[in-house]
Amino acid sequence: xxxxxxxEQEDFRGILRRFFSARSPSSEVRKLMETEAGFDRETxxxxxxxxxxxxxxxxxxxxxxxFGCVELGIVLEEMGRVLLCAPYFxxxxxxxxxxxxxxTEEQKRKLLPAIAAGDTxxxxxxxxxxxxxxxxxxxxxxxxxxxxxxxxxxxxxxxxDLIVVLARxxxxxxxxxLSLFTVRGDAPGLKRTPLKTMDATRxxxxxxxxxxxxxxxxxxxxxxxPFAKTMTQAVVCLANEMAGGADHLRETSLEYAxxxxxxxxxxxxxxxxxHKQADMLVDVETAKSAAYYAAAAFDDNAADLTAVASLxxxxxxxxxxxxxVHAIQVRGGIGFTWDEDTxxxxxxxxxxxxxxxxxxxxxELMMQHWAAA
Amino acid sequence: xxxxxxxxxxxxxSAWLKANFNPDYGLVEWRLKLVESGWGAxxxxxxxxxxxxxxxxxxxxxxxxxxxxxxxVCRAGIRTLAAATIIDHGTDLHKEKFLRRIxxxxxxxxxxxxEPGSGSDMxxxxxxxxxxxNKWIVNGQKVWTTSAHKADWALLLARTxxxxxxxxxLSYFLLNMRQPGVNAQPLKQMNxxxxxxxxxxxxxxxEPELQMGKNGEGWKIATTTLMHERRGAGAxxxxxxxxxxxxxxxxxxxxxxxxxxxxxxxxxxxAGRVDLLLDRAKATGKINDPVVRQELAKVLVLSKSAEWTAxxxxxxxxxxxxxxxxGSLGKLLGSHVARAAARVHTMIDGANAMLTGSDGTLDGVxxxxxxSVPATSIAGGTDEIQRNIIAERILQMPKxxxxxxxxxxxxxxxxxVSKVG
Numbered sequence: 001x002x003x004x005x006x007x008e009q010e011d012f013r014g015i016l017r018r019f020f021s022a023r024s025p026s027s028e029v030r031k032l033m034e035t036e037a038g039f040d041r042e043t044x045x046x047x048x049x050x051x052x053x054x055x056x057x058x059x060x061x062x063x064x065x066x067f068g069c070v071e072l073g074i075v076l077e078e079m080g081r082v083l084l085c086a087p088y089f090x091x092x093x094x095x096x097x098x099x100x101x102x103x104t105e106e107q108k109r110k111l112l113p114a115i116a117a118g119d120t121x122x123x124x125x126x127x128x129x130x131x132x133x134x135x136x137x138x139x140x141x142x143x144x145x146x147x148x149x150x151x152x153x154x155x156x157x158x159x160x161d162l163i164v165v166l167a168r169x170x171x172x173x174x175x176x177x178l179s180l181f182t183v184r185g186d187a188p189g190l191k192r193t194p195l196k197t198m199d200a201t202r203x204x205x206x207x208x209x210x211x212x213x214x215x216x217x218x219x220x221x222x223x224x225x226p227f228a229k230t231m232t233q234a235v236v237c238l239a240n241e242m243a244g245g246a247d248h249l250r251e252t253s254l255e256y257a258x259x260x261x262x263x264x265x266x267x268x269x270x271x272x273x274x275h276k277q278a279d280m281l282v283d284v285e286t287a288k289s290a291a292y293y294a295a296a297a298f299d300d301n302a303a304d305l306t307a308v309a310s311l312x313x314x315x316x317x318x319x320x321x322x323x324x325v326h327a328i329q330v331r332g333g334i335g336f337t338w339d340e341d342t343x344x345x346x347x348x349x350x351x352x353x354x355x356x357x358x359x360x361x362x363x364e365l366m367m368q369h370w371a372a373a
Numbered sequence: 374x375x376x377x378x379x380x381x382x383x384x385x386x387s388a389w390l391k392a393n394f395n396p397d398y399g400l401v402e403w404r405l406k407l408v409e410s411g412w413g414a415x416x417x418x419x420x421x422x423x424x425x426x427x428x429x430x431x432x433x434x435x436x437x438x439x440x441x442x443x444x445x446v447c448r449a450g451i452r453t454l455a456a457a458t459i460i461d462h463g464t465d466l467h468k469e470k471f472l473r474r475i476x477x478x479x480x481x482x483x484x485x486x487x488e489p490g491s492g493s494d495m496x497x498x499x500x501x502x503x504x505x506x507n508k509w510i511v512n513g514q515k516v517w518t519t520s521a522h523k524a525d526w527a528l529l530l531a532r533t534x535x536x537x538x539x540x541x542x543l544s545y546f547l548l549n550m551r552q553p554g555v556n557a558q559p560l561k562q563m564n565x566x567x568x569x570x571x572x573x574x575x576x577x578x579x580e581p582e583l584q585m586g587k588n589g590e591g592w593k594i595a596t597t598t599l600m601h602e603r604r605g606a607g608a609x610x611x612x613x614x615x616x617x618x619x620x621x622x623x624x625x626x627x628x629x630x631x632x633x634x635x636x637x638x639x640x641x642x643x644a645g646r647v648d649l650l651l652d653r654a655k656a657t658g659k660i661n662d663p664v665v666r667q668e669l670a671k672v673l674v675l676s677k678s679a680e681w682t683a684x685x686x687x688x689x690x691x692x693x694x695x696x697x698x699x700g701s702l703g704k705l706l707g708s709h710v711a712r713a714a715a716r717v718h719t720m721i722d723g724a725n726a727m728l729t730g731s732d733g734t735l736d737g738v739x740x741x742x743x744x745s746v747p748a749t750s751i752a753g754g755t756d757e758i759q760r761n762i763i764a765e766r767i768l769q770m771p772k773x774x775x776x777x778x779x780x781x782x783x784x785x786x787x788x789x790v791s792k793v794g
């Protein structure tokens with residue numbers, strides 16, 4: 001198991017950090033989050049071409065760079081640090097991974113190069129109005145290749161060029177009868193409505209399907225396993241993204257405390273503040289350890305990978321939110337204003353806490369694995 | 374002369390051990406031979422029982438000892454710290470008088486630093502040493518002393534100048550524990566064990582040549598001792614594995630290990646016994662209680678992420694990278710883990726958590742967890758001190774202002790010394 005990054009990985013991280021801090025300052029984040037799409041296609045395309053980000057974990061045979069989950073985790077951590085507004089989690093982490101896990105060789109060759117090149121944006125539509133994160137919540141029906149039903153909480157669902165959809169044969173339940181399909185974003189019968197999201201930097205949409213003609217992805221009725229594997233990787237990626245956001249909040253909170261003068265001294269000189277900052281460091285560093293371990297476990301195909309992925313999500317979710325709460329408290333009144341940036345990360349922490357399952361949900365998944373062992 | 378290679382060292386120690394080690398030796402008899410050869414402490418100078426080898430070769434030498442089951446010099450607890458401090462700061466007389474008997478295990482040592490009135494603020498010690506005639510005369514009280522009642526000698530921190538600021542008025546002495554003025558009493562803890570002593574010192578005498586360093590250098594030297602203590606924790610654990618081999622020397626060594634480790638037998642419980650949680654939850658059926666499942670999962674999340682944080686620190690160290698913040702969080706994380714584990718042990722144990730000893734779960738082990746965990750966030754630096762260290766050394770936050778930093782110690786407000794318990 002890898003407990004340190006290689007020099008190449010550290011260099012990669014350094015390049016990303018410099019790029020993102022120059023190209024995605026909070027002024028840019030604020031500008032993009034006010035738009036309905038949540039990103040600017042041309043700006044994103046240019047940034048992506050310079051760094052090749054959408055290709056990172058897609059194998060070379062499909063136009064990608066063939067790196068592992070550790071490298072993908074680095075990309076997400078650095079994106080999470082700056083709240084980069086781009087259809088990356090949806091296209092790369094969710095859609096490309098689902099296609100890799102479920103698609104036939106021919107489908108992978110057809111669909112992945114355009115995502116790897118950043119020309120096609122995509123997403124995975126799996127949750128529905130019931131807000132369940134596993135296959136048990138899927139009610140959308142696929143009669144042959146005709147889809148009927150509603151998907152909700154779909155990341156970038158209103159802008160994606162290509163939508164991977166999880167649906168089931170009528171009359172089946174649980175893991176049985178599940179299939180994945182691909183649908184063009186402009187398919188007839190598909191109605192896409194952007195949702196008002198508390199975290200404006202991650203856009204969600206509700207998708208209504210009325211007799212939408214779709215293309216089967218992989219084998220009919222066999223989607224449960226590739227979907228579950230996709231979720232595991234997505235959870236690991238989200239944990240790394242969240243660790244980056246938490247680390248950013250911790251660092252800026254420390255800078256603020258060092259600079260803010262009250263009672264004739266920087267508030268950093270007060271022991272209550274020093275202890276809070278020490279606790280924040282403990283929270284964030286353990287969260288990073290869990291997120292990094294989970295990414296390495298994914299690349300090692302560790303036997304307890306699903307438990308470790310859930311552990312990381314549960315760990316980071318609580319650390320990120322706690323850090324965000326502290327980050328506002330450290331800043332006092334100014335931290336509660338719209339103009340100060342902290343609330344942007346606070347809201348990302350809040351929505352990420354729930355996205356792909358909250359800490360209780362993941363602790364239960366973890367226990368199902370370890371209690372049986 | 375050029376430095377030997379690892380292969381040279383390995384060959385040489387291996388040949389010497391094969392020619393000389395015999396399990397029918399008495400423990401001290403063998404160690405006397407070993408000490409004279411220099412292989413007992415190869416990183417010590419040649420003139421002082423060592424071979425002047427770089428410290429990196431110690432692991433190689435240890436491996437060769439382990440291969441044939443050769444017994445090493447005594448590496449038990451405080452006497453190792455005494456030896457390391459004597460090597461760093463001692464006079465030739467100190468080295469001559471003490472080193473050999475420490476390495477052979479003939480003398481045992483204890484550390485007289487903490488006092489009832491100076492816990493986290495250890496430099497505020499008020500035990501007093503005064504030069505009267507040709508002797509230092511010591512009066513005061515020390516506490517949290519491991520195995521003081523068995524010790525022959527002590528490392529003593531005492532105040533010699535009350536007109537200097539706190540850190541500058543301390544001096545360092547080597548105190549003979551076998552004298553009438555020294556009285557070590559066991560200190561019973563809330564978990565019923567008595568792993569430490571309080572030591573009452575009344576007109577105890579020290580020869581002037583047994584002072585280490587000059588007047589006022591006590592704090593500096595004590596810091597070296599504490600540094601060796603932090604580094605040495607792992608070594609003690611390795612050394613303290615009893616041997617299963619047969620022969621007179623192993624019997625004698627196992628007896629020495631048993632005596633040395635006796636004060637530490639509750640330490641696993643102090644850390645919370647996370648290893649028992651899953652099995653206990655299954656055995657009681659509480660694994661099916663959704664609340665217990667969640668709380669148990671929280672402990673596992675915490676203990677695993679703490680463990681992986683330590684692994685990150687170790688990996689960075691192995692690569693020779695500068696130490697990141699992850700290396701300084703272990704002590705505080707250990708407290709969090711222990712406390713969380715004790716909470717969940719209580720949930721799982723239910724009414725049985727009210728019982729102890731042979732009526733308690735696992736013959737009292739769980740009860741011992743519950744009443745030992747409070748030590749974790751105190752011993753070796755409280756959680757509060759750990760947070761100060763993290764804030765000041767890692768996060769570079771301002772140090773606490775000390776209004777008495779440059780004032781004579783006699784003017785600093787302090788506790789009146791009273792007997793603990």
